[in-house]
Amino acid sequence: MDALELIRQFLSEHTSxxxxxxxxxxxxxxxxxxxxxxxxxxxxxxxxxxISIPNDTETPETVQDLIDFVERFRSDTPAPPTA
Amino acid sequence: MTARRVAITGLSLIDPQGDSTEAYFARLLDGQSVIRLHVxxxxxxxxxxxxxxxxxxxxxxxxxxxxxxxxDRYTQLGVAAALEAWDQSGLPREPGQDLPQAGVAWxxxxxxxLAYEQGYRALWFGGQNRLSPLSVVQGMNxxxxxxxxxxxxxxNASLTYTVACASAATAIGEAFERIRHGQADIMVAGGxxxxxxxxxxxAWEAMRVLAPGNADTAPQACxxxxxxxxxxxxxxxAAALVLEDWAHAQARGAPILAExxxxxxxxxxxxxxxxxxxxxxRALHAALAQGGLDPADIGYVNAHGTATREGDPxxxxxxxxxxxxHAEHLPVSATKSxxxxxxxxxxxxxxxxxxxxxxxxxxPPTAQLTEIDPACTGVRHLRTAxxxxxxxxxxxxxxxFGGSNxxxxxxxxxxx
Numbered sequence: 457m458d459a460l461e462l463i464r465q466f467l468s469e470h471t472s473x474x475x476x477x478x479x480x481x482x483x484x485x486x487x488x489x490x491x492x493x494x495x496x497x498x499x500x501x502x503x504x505x506x507i508s509i510p511n512d513t514e515t516p517e518t519v520q521d522l523i524d525f526v527e528r529f530r531s532d533t534p535a536p537p538t539a
Numbered sequence: 540m541t542a543r544r545v546a547i548t549g550l551s552l553i554d555p556q557g558d559s560t561e562a563y564f565a566r567l568l569d570g571q572s573v574i575r576l577h578v579x580x581x582x583x584x585x586x587x588x589x590x591x592x593x594x595x596x597x598x599x600x601x602x603x604x605x606x607x608x609x610x611d612r613y614t615q616l617g618v619a620a621a622l623e624a625w626d627q628s629g630l631p632r633e634p635g636q637d638l639p640q641a642g643v644a645w646x647x648x649x650x651x652x653l654a655y656e657q658g659y660r661a662l663w664f665g666g667q668n669r670l671s672p673l674s675v676v677q678g679m680n681x682x683x684x685x686x687x688x689x690x691x692x693x694x695n696a697s698l699t700y701t702v703a704c705a706s707a708a709t710a711i712g713e714a715f716e717r718i719r720h721g722q723a724d725i726m727v728a729g730g731x732x733x734x735x736x737x738x739x740x741x742a743w744e745a746m747r748v749l750a751p752g753n754a755d756t757a758p759q760a761c762x763x764x765x766x767x768x769x770x771x772x773x774x775x776x777a778a779a780l781v782l783e784d785w786a787h788a789q790a791r792g793a794p795i796l797a798e799x800x801x802x803x804x805x806x807x808x809x810x811x812x813x814x815x816x817x818x819x820x821r822a823l824h825a826a827l828a829q830g831g832l833d834p835a836d837i838g839y840v841n842a843h844g845t846a847t848r849e850g851d852p853x854x855x856x857x858x859x860x861x862x863x864x865h866a867e868h869l870p871v872s873a874t875k876s877x878x879x880x881x882x883x884x885x886x887x888x889x890x891x892x893x894x895x896x897x898x899x900x901x902x903p904p905t906a907q908l909t910e911i912d913p914a915c916t917g918v919r920h921l922r923t924a925x926x927x928x929x930x931x932x933x934x935x936x937x938x939x940f941g942g943s944n945x946x947x948x949x950x951x952x953x954x955x
Contacts, residue, residue, distance in 0.1 A: 471605045488605055495672040496608065 459523040462504055466497050480520035491515065494522075501526045542719040546788040546795045546952075549628030549781035551620040551729075552891045555774075555878075557595020560623070564895045568924040570906040572877040574772050576757040577735060582664065586740055589752040589760035591774030591879040602690075609676055610686060611651035616777035617683035617731030618690060620887075624779040625691055625727060629793055632691065642695030642723045643687045644714035646706030646730030648883030649739065650680035650699075656736040683731055695723045701883065704843070706730055707778070708886025708937035708945035712802030714782050715947075724787045729779030729887035743773060746812075748847050761880075762907040763844035763873035764851050764915040771845045776881025778891045797894045800932075801830030801948030812940050814850055819857035819936070822944035826934060827861070830948040834862045837869065837948075838930030839902045840918075841893045843938040844873020845880055852914035854938060859917045870928065872921040876906040886937035890947055893935040897951040901926045 457465075460478070467473050471488040478487065489497060494516075498509055507529045516522040554563035555573045566573075577590035593616060598607055601619040610618065621643070625632065630641075654677035661667040676682060681699040688697045696717065700710045707730025714726035734740075743749050748770040752760035762768040780799075788795055803826030807818030827834065843854055851873075859866045874892055881888050896902050902925040911920055935947045 470608050472603060492609075499672050 457504055459526055462500060463497070463519065463522070466500055470496070478519065480518070480523070482519050483517060484519065484522060498526070505530050543721060544785035545715050545718045545799045546783050546785045546793070547780050547797045547799060547894055548783045548788050548793040548795060549624040549626070550796060550891045550894055551623035551627070551779045552888060553593060553596060553616055553620050553777045555591050555593040555595060557597060560891070564892065567874060567877050567892065567903045568901055570877065570904050570923065572758040572906055574758050574760055574877070574879050576752060576754045581737065586737065588740060589750055589757035589772050590735055591772065591776070592735060593775045606686070609673055611654040611677040611682060612733040612775070613647055613649065613651060613653070613731045614683040614686050616733060616775065617645060617729070617779070618686050620729055620731065620777040620779040621687040621727050622690060624729070624781045627794070628781040628783070630725065630781070636692035637694050638692050638725070639694040640723055641691070641693045641725035642697060642717065643684045643693050643727045644696070644698045644700065644710040645684035645687065645728070646700045646702070646708070646710035646883045646886060647680060647683060647732050648701060648703050648706050649732050649734050650701070651678035651682055652736045652739055653733055654678035656738060687727055691727065693727065702943045702945070703939035703941050704880070704882060704885055705937040705939035705943045705945040706883030706886065708890065708935065708947055709804065709943070711780060711782070711799070711887060711890055711947060712804060712945055715799050715802050718782055718784050724784045726782045727779060728782050729777065730884040731777035732882040732884045733775045734773045734882050735775060740773060749773070750846065759907045761846050761876050763842070763846040763876050763905055764855070764911055764920060765846070765908055766910055766912040768846040768848070768851065768912070770847055771875065772879035774879030774881045776878065776884040776888050778884060778887035780887070780890060780894070795952045797897050797952050798950040799947065800950050801826040801828070801832065803827070803829065803946040805944045807942030807944070809942060811942070814853040814938055815942065816853050816857040816860065818942060819854065819938055819944050820860050822946045823857060823861045823934070826946040826948040830932070830950070832932055832948060834865045836932045837862070837934055838928055839893070839896055839933040840869060840871045841889045841933065841935045842871050842873040843936040844875055844905065846873070846875065850938070852912070854936065855915045855918060866918050869918050870902050870921050870925055871918040872903055872905040874903050874905070876908070886935070886945065889935045889937070893933045893949055897930060897933055897949055900928065900930055902928065902930065
């Protein structure tokens with residue numbers, strides 16, 4: 457499943473946000489995804505893609521930030537160590 | 540300052556069948572049980588036991604889908620009850636509101652037990668090695684009170700009481716004291732529990748106090764004061780009251796449903812699970828004294844009445860001792876015969892039923908009471924609803940494992 461589709465499903469299951477508002481430029485906070493909800497969404501990415509995202513990473517602000525962020529960890533090799 | 544009077548300006552009782560508080564109360568007056576056979580086929584073993592599941596409860600419709608994922612079922616039930624009671628009181632519900640003089644006191648015996656069980660299943664049974672990041676906030680015991688505070692903007696105390704089967708009665712009593720002494724003007728008080736976890740049911744079975752039954756007999760499984768009573772029935776439950784400083788309620792023209800006038804609390808300190816009438820008598824006396832009530836003033840007692848062998852006669856003995864010559868005229872019922880035992884929520888369930896009984900001058904019966912155990916005689920057992928008795932004051936008893944007792948005394952808002 458691609459990242460946008462996973463986010464779309466998450467929004468429909470966990471929020472009452474209108475799916476039409478899901479655009480790459482949209483701010484996560486405006487979609488009802490606060491820092492706490494983001495934890496759950498990152499967990500869903502880890503489960504769905506069988507990846508591991510370390511704790512000490514930056515916090516994405518927009519949908520595109522989030523997609524770029526999780527895509528970095530989507531590879532067959534283990535996630536690169538972070539500083 | 541002199542102690543303030545405490546009005547009840549809102550209430551809610553979650554109907555397991557999904558209907559309204561008033562409709563549920565009407566069914567209780569008719570003696571209708573919501574107990575059904577609870578059957579599961581989940582690993583490691585299926586279960587079949589009389590219980591109350593809130594099958595008609597629509598959490599998304601009542602709370603909003605956005606909040607559900609962070610809440611264990613006990614919190615969902617509790618928040619729904621709190622919101623309904625709050626709306627009835629006519630208090631504001633604006634996004635971002637901040638009410639520093641309003642708080643919450645909540646009772647739960649088991650807290651987020653279902654979240655715990657789900658986690659254990661996933662780790663030890665499902666072969667997973669990680670849990671959802673929401674596990675902590677779902678499972679914590681103060682989750683319901685915290686979520687209620689967030690939903691309603693309650694900036695005063697957020698308190699959680701775990702006192703086994705007296706949890707919610709204790710929460711209501713302690714909330715009452717905060718208002719009486721001027722520490723808060725408004726308190727949302729009540730309780731919720733969702734005890735139908737596999738391990739919880741097995742643990743209660745091991746104590747040999749769960750009433751047996753099949754699909755046909757389950758609705759009649761809980762028979763307080765009956766000579767053939769076999770024990771209690773576990774129930775998902777939630778109920779809430781809005782308690783408010785009397786003058787505050789009057790000033791804003793709020794509906795005053797009844798008055799909370801007394802809270803008697805005591806501990807048996809004799810045995811973990813065997814109740815002791817002497818401790819119960821102390822709590823009953825304390826509630827009456829604080830409410831300025833004589834035994835003759837009380838027109839109804841909602842008994843703790845769990846339908847265990849030892850509990851029922853002990854409670855009746857305590858009532859006989861406190862009410863003396865009035866006891867035989869004292870209307871008593873155990874509504875657990877119909878709604879089951881909501882564990883930490885049950886004190887709130889029964890407090891709400893007691894308030895509704897005063898409001899409507901209609902006292903619900905003990906269902907299934909076709910015969911009275913000679914050990915439980917000496918009070919006026921209600922086998923059918925009693926309407927129009929002119930009841931002006933009533934008690935709700937909660938007597939817990941651990942020996943903790945809490946008795947609440949209510950007065951009708953408009954004495955007849």
